[in-house]
Amino acid sequence: MTPALLAVAALLGLVLGSLANVVIVRVPQGGSLLRPASACPRCGASVRARDNVPVVSWLALRGRCRDCGERISARYPLVELASAGLFVAVAARFGLAWALPAYWLFAWTLLCLTAIDLEHYRIPNRLTYPLTPALGALLVAAALLAGEPGVAVRAVLGGVAAAGLLLGLALISPRGMGLGDVKLAAFLGLGLGYLGWAHVALGLFAAFVLGGVLAIVLLALGLRDRQGQIPFGPWLAAGALVSVLAGQPIIAAYLGVMGLR
Numbered sequence: 001m002t003p004a005l006l007a008v009a010a011l012l013g014l015v016l017g018s019l020a021n022v023v024i025v026r027v028p029q030g031g032s033l034l035r036p037a038s039a040c041p042r043c044g045a046s047v048r049a050r051d052n053v054p055v056v057s058w059l060a061l062r063g064r065c066r067d068c069g070e071r072i073s074a075r076y077p078l079v080e081l082a083s084a085g086l087f088v089a090v091a092a093r094f095g096l097a098w099a100l101p102a103y104w105l106f107a108w109t110l111l112c113l114t115a116i117d118l119e120h121y122r123i124p125n126r127l128t129y130p131l132t133p134a135l136g137a138l139l140v141a142a143a144l145l146a147g148e149p150g151v152a153v154r155a156v157l158g159g160v161a162a163a164g165l166l167l168g169l170a171l172i173s174p175r176g177m178g179l180g181d182v183k184l185a186a187f188l189g190l191g192l193g194y195l196g197w198a199h200v201a202l203g204l205f206a207a208f209v210l211g212g213v214l215a216i217v218l219l220a221l222g223l224r225d226r227q228g229q230i231p232f233g234p235w236l237a238a239g240a241l242v243s244v245l246a247g248q249p250i251i252a253a254y255l256g257v258m259g260l261r
């Protein structure tokens with residue numbers, strides 16, 4: 001893993017972070033990703049190229065429209081920074097491996113879906129339907145190029161198993177979980193299954209721990225009642241990223257404590 005690879009990852013992450021912002025705003029509205037060009041929602045002035053540089057432009061404009069002074073949400077630079085951070089973390093984790101593009105797509109998709117689920121309480125099919133087969137194709141190609149066809153099979157089975165588990169939970173408790181979560185589980189099961197069954201188990205377990213702890217804290221503080229919706233998608237995404245980025249040391253430590261290694 002070289003500094004050059006990490007620099008490329010940071011730049012790619014910033015640029016695709018800008019794309020993520022477009023996806024996060026327009027996919028829930030059902031609009032086109034290509035047109036119209038980005039414009040200020042208040043005065044309608046289109047965003048100039050020099051004002052469209054990730055993070056830098058938002059800071060230079062101090063978070064306001066150049067034409068009318070309307071506030072521009074801090075979510076835009078935050079999503080771009082998060083994207084850059086994820087791309088660097090994934091590059092540091094995998095190095096120059098065949099699977100690197102697949103896990104860049106994995107992290108980028110989870111970032112988009114998390115932002116959309118937090119705001120709209122849904123996981124759009126418009127993202128999961130094309131991106132799940134795209135991730136599967138990248139992972140199968142990576143496994144075959146690495147000469148490990150068994151890994152490709154395990155990735156697909158990981159997607160099926162994770163989706164099956166969440167489908168079972170959605171049938172038992174339809175209020176807590178939606179079909180969007182089931183489709184998201186298929187997506188992350190692919191990425192976790194490629195790494196191994198322990199990563200699938202850790203990713204799902206971490207999601208329930210993270211989501212459950214937060215739900216208990218919010219209930220205890222009286223911030224949410226039992227009917228209050230807490231989207232589960234962001235926890236699935238967080239658990240999956242923990243498993244991908246830190247799964248190896250966590251699983252090794254667990255096996256060590258259990259005396260299995």
Ligand SMILES: [Zn+2]
Binds near residue numbers: 043069
């Ligand atoms: Zn404006």
